[in-house]
Amino acid sequence: DDLLPIAGSIKARGGIYEVLKYAETLAINEDLLTINEDYSILAQDNFKNFFSNYTIQVGSTGNLGLSIGIISAKIGFKVKVHMSKDAKQWKKDLLRSKGVEVIEYLSDYSKAVEQGRKESENDPNSYFIDDENSKDLFLGYGVAGLRIKEQLEKMNIIVDENHPLFVYLPCGVGGGPGGVTYGLKLVYGDNVHCFFAEPTHSPAMLLGLMTGLHDKISVEDFGIDNKTEADGLAVGRPSSFVGKIMDKILSGIFTIEDNKLYKFLKALAIEENIYLEPSALAGFLGPVLISGKEGEDYLRKYNIFENKDNITHICWATGGSLVPENIMEEYINRV
Incomplete structure (x- = not known):
């Protein structure tokens, strides 16, 4: 899975799928998309503007954050990645270079997930991708x-x-x-x-x-x-x-x-x-x-x-x- 496009890890399989599924759901609910259309239109500016009203958040030690962060930012979402103390600096730097907000914690993975989940619950336009419980992932x-x-x-x-x-x-x-x-x-x-x-x-x-x-x-x-x-x-x-x-x-x-x-x-x-x-x-x-x-x-x-x-x-x-x-x-x- 190191050769998978975009995120270069196993997390590309679940992370990119869940982000695209969420994008699809939002667009269909707003009558901007039907399941019979060419989904490449999701990359157009009008969709990016629409997705910019929403935030995707995730807790990660590294690769899930890269997967979610890179694809979410690319199609227009605001993104917050809550990263534990174990996350490598180069991964944080790469995410920030893609326009992702990285929030760092001195605690471990579980705390980063807990805080991310809590922050997301307080924002009706925020969607939390939960590596511990997500069926879509x-x-x-x-x-x-x-x-x-x-x-x-x-x-x-x-x-x-x-x-x-x-x-x-x-x-x-x-x-x-x-x-x-x-x-x-x-x-x-x-x-x-x-x-x-x-x-x-x-x-x-x-x-x-x-x-x-x-x-x-x-x-x-x-x-x-x-x-x-x-x-x-x-x-x-x-x-x-x-x-x-x-x-x-x-x-x-x-x-x-x-x-x-x-x-x-x-x-x-x-x-x-x-x-x-x-x-x-x-x-x-x-x-x-x-x-x-x-x-x-x-x-x-x-x-x-x-x-x-x-x-x-x-x-x-x-x-x-x-x-x-x-x-x-x-x-x-x-x-």
Whole structure:
């Protein structure tokens, strides 16, 4: 997803979809648009003037803010992105260069979302995009299942009972990987096995699912500091909406230390000439774990061990193409 246009991350799937859906709803309600028209007219000045009467707000550690901010500003909305302390400076700078108002907080992601939601509720012309609870965002991410099916068919890669698909997804609050998992399960059913990857210092979804308490519990409750270089995954409290869906369909969760993110980042840059941001590398530990003892136990439990050589592994690269060159150089030189 680092190659997705406009926002260069998985958040382009859900974020851009929800903004365009909101724009469509406003225009149709005002009789400015019908579903039979060419939607490219939404880019015209009269629509931009109309959308400028409305504000879109979002809480983010980075990539969702980029996704929402860039597309919203482009089609005329006023935009406020509430960013936690974990957000990278270059992401804040990029948003401001696009005309987006960035509000910075000294607290973590949950507080930024809470404040953004509260401010938006006080303005009747404001729309809050909620990464913790939005069904539209979730469905936007879910379309990835159809996209993967199309891509794998073009590559002549079979996915069936004897040729399972294993997918490893970096997880923050859970919306992005949750939506992708939901979409993949709709397409492939039991033939796809999805695993979430979280930083050791921010295992929010892991704890939410293990305890069954979801958003009623945070990593801080366990004395974990929620400090990680993987800014997009620096979340202390998971989405309850997503967690309750994943409880039934997710295959597992594992954690990864920050230093390993940089090792994978450097190796991928050198070996494959692919440049990702740290959080996008979290899933790369998945195939390593599956080849170990815990992985063998899992494969035997689900009668996959005999077909282990037929497994197609996908490490979901969630973002990186917008990272400035000098920052990427710093990442590579960390190890």
